[in-house]
Amino acid sequence: xxxxxxxxxxxxxxxxxxxxxxxxxxxxxxxxxxxxxxxxxxxxxxxxxxxxxxxxxxxxxxxxxxxxxxxxxxxxxxxxxxxxxxxxxxxxxxxxxxxxxxxxxxxxxxxxxxxxxxxxxxxxxxxxxxxxxxxxxxxxxxxxxxxxxxxxxxxxxxxxxxxxxxxxxxxxxxxxxxxxxxxxxxxxxxxxxxxxxxxxxxxxxxxxxxxxxxxxxxxxxxxxxxxxxxxxxxxxxxxxxxxxxxxxxxxxxxxxxxxxxxxxxxxxxxxxxxxxxxxxxxxxxxxxxxxxxxxxxxxxxxxxxxxxxxxxxxxxxxxxxxxxxxxxxxxxxxxxxxxxxxxxxxxxxxxxxxxxxxxxxxxxxxxxxxxxxxxxxxxxxxxxxxxxxxxxxxxxxxxxxxxxxxxxxxxxxxxxxxxxxxxxxxxxxxxxxxxxxxxxxxxxxxxxxxxxxxxxxxxxxxxxxxxxxxxxxxxxxx
Numbered sequence: 001x002x003x004x005x006x007x008x009x010x011x012x013x014x015x016x017x018x019x020x021x022x023x024x025x026x027x028x029x030x031x032x033x034x035x036x037x038x039x040x041x042x043x044x045x046x047x048x049x050x051x052x053x054x055x056x057x058x059x060x061x062x063x064x065x066x067x068x069x070x071x072x073x074x075x076x077x078x079x080x081x082x083x084x085x086x087x088x089x090x091x092x093x094x095x096x097x098x099x100x101x102x103x104x105x106x107x108x109x110x111x112x113x114x115x116x117x118x119x120x121x122x123x124x125x126x127x128x129x130x131x132x133x134x135x136x137x138x139x140x141x142x143x144x145x146x147x148x149x150x151x152x153x154x155x156x157x158x159x160x161x162x163x164x165x166x167x168x169x170x171x172x173x174x175x176x177x178x179x180x181x182x183x184x185x186x187x188x189x190x191x192x193x194x195x196x197x198x199x200x201x202x203x204x205x206x207x208x209x210x211x212x213x214x215x216x217x218x219x220x221x222x223x224x225x226x227x228x229x230x231x232x233x234x235x236x237x238x239x240x241x242x243x244x245x246x247x248x249x250x251x252x253x254x255x256x257x258x259x260x261x262x263x264x265x266x267x268x269x270x271x272x273x274x275x276x277x278x279x280x281x282x283x284x285x286x287x288x289x290x291x292x293x294x295x296x297x298x299x300x301x302x303x304x305x306x307x308x309x310x311x312x313x314x315x316x317x318x319x320x321x322x323x324x325x326x327x328x329x330x331x332x333x334x335x336x337x338x339x340x341x342x343x344x345x346x347x348x349x350x351x352x353x354x355x356x357x358x359x360x361x362x363x364x365x366x367x368x369x370x371x372x373x374x375x376x377x378x379x380x381x382x383x384x385x386x387x388x389x390x391x392x393x394x395x396x397x398x399x400x401x402x403x404x405x406x407x408x409x410x411x412x413x414x415x416x417x418x419x420x421x422x423x424x425x426x427x428x429x430x431x432x433x434x435x436x437x438x439x440x441x442x443x444x445x446x447x448x449x450x451x452x453x454x455x456x457x458x459x460x461x462x463x464x465x466x467x468x469x470x471x472x473x474x475x476x477x478x
Contacts, residue, residue: 009113010042011106018051018103021093022066023087026057028097032104040111045077051088065091104351115150121152122146144308187238187322187361190227192463193450197439198397201228201322201361205443206352208328208391210366210380211401216435217365218247219255219459220401220452221324224363226256228322229293238321239292241313243306245330249295258292259460260284266457292318302332303350307357314358323358325351327365328391352394366391368400378407382440398441403454405431435461 007163018036025440033054041047052071056063069084078086123143127136135429186200201207211217221242231237244252258265261284263277273281291399306325325331327352333343348364357363368384380400385391392398408427413420439447453462 008042008117009110011110012043012046013040014103014106015046016090018100018107019046019053020090020092021097021100022050022057022252023051023068024094025097026063028100029054029057031101035101035104035108040107042110042114045075045081048062048072048075048077049054049090112150119143119146119150125342132206141305141308144312145304167333170399178222180331187213187228189224190231191224191437191450191452191461193452194437197448197450198442198447199445201363202396202444203359203361204356205361205396206348206355207361207397207399208366208385208395209363209399209401210368210385212368212380214406215401215403216454216459216461217401218252218326219367220437220461221326221365222252222255223259223364223460223461226259227291229291230288232292239294239309239313239318240322240324241294241296241320242324242326243301243309244295244297244326245299245301246326247297249297250296252295255459256288257281257284259458260288262458264457265459281310294318300330300332302334303347304334306331307350310354310358314360320358321360323354323360323362325362325364327367329367340391345394348390348394352396378402378404379436379438380440392441395441396443397439400438400440402436402438403434404436405434434464 018028018032022032036050038047038051041050049068049072053063053068056068056071061067065084065087069087072078072087073083117171117475123139123146126139126142186198186202186205188200190199209217211219225240225242229240235462243250246264252314254268255265257263258268261277261280263273263281267273267277268281294313299308306374310320310323328347331347331351333346334350336343351362351364366385368380372378372380372384379402382392382398385398386399405428408424408431415421420455433453433455435452437450439449441447451464454460455462
């Protein structure tokens, strides 16, 4: 005798009780529609009854056994169960509408269990297929994405909450700032002027850090990542995850070590270091061994896999406090769209959702369009963002890295023009070692410009000493 297929998790009586409660009192739907969809019903006829009733109630139409029978008069599955008489039995058999949410929770859990069983079979089928070009690691990532989608599809949606609860959260945020002498309520970047404007990096925010090539986007993001990770949890820092879609992990680590050891990046790359520099490099590497900075240099990641890897890191004992993506235009959409604007819109929406889901700041680097180069004033603007509509809309903060010294250096006049050369040299001296981070948008605060120091030898941004702060050197991030 052949083995009988295993019985899937189900409770037909609970489905009948919930449907009967909805037909008896349409208000019940408002109490359960954040938990239940047609997919949570095991009996397909029950799923169709729920869908039809939900549609009518959503349009403001009174729905009971009498009114619903006309809408489902031609449904073959319902006719097999008795048609209008079955709907009436459901309505009359409802025990208590007060128990409707308990039934909804039960059906919700049973639906998730069936989903897990189906997904387990799908994962097993994929593994058995052994298709060429699909490595096991990709199958694991796909399984994680599918599991997350299953989990979030059944998560109760947020409802209206009492003002007192939201007020309590606001007081806690204000208290965090007060405990830090009123300076910050978020995670400090270690760059004083930038923290002064932003108040630190705030949980659930999507921050865009944009700039033209050679402005130092990656260097600034790396400096911020190191500043946060170096302090650790105990000192107001935290664990940082960085997706480096352009540079390798080793190259990125080299930049961090160059700044920490004060050894020129070019010397490290060429191996042209003095013995003293090499010793400093090794000592810096030893000091940073325990730094909670994690790098993923997998190229061309789809946004769903990027999110799955971030969630995996969040679940580890080290956790995840800040996520940095270098850079946005190298992230792939989950599926190809008809144009690039729609693809970027999917990516930025996904990153903002990830920031809210993990409740951490997400910093995404972005390129700027070439139109910056055609203007006399090279300072970037919001309109310079590539595919700026979705990026500007989804971002809580948009920042631009700008080094005027880079452009002024390329305006060097002919040597025989002594007057122009003198003016150019004076301008270069005033701009040397300086950078700006222009805050073009901040949803919860002011816009403005943060002045930083920049040392190109070490690709290092730091705090620029102001005249009233003394004549010492600009502080670095060591």
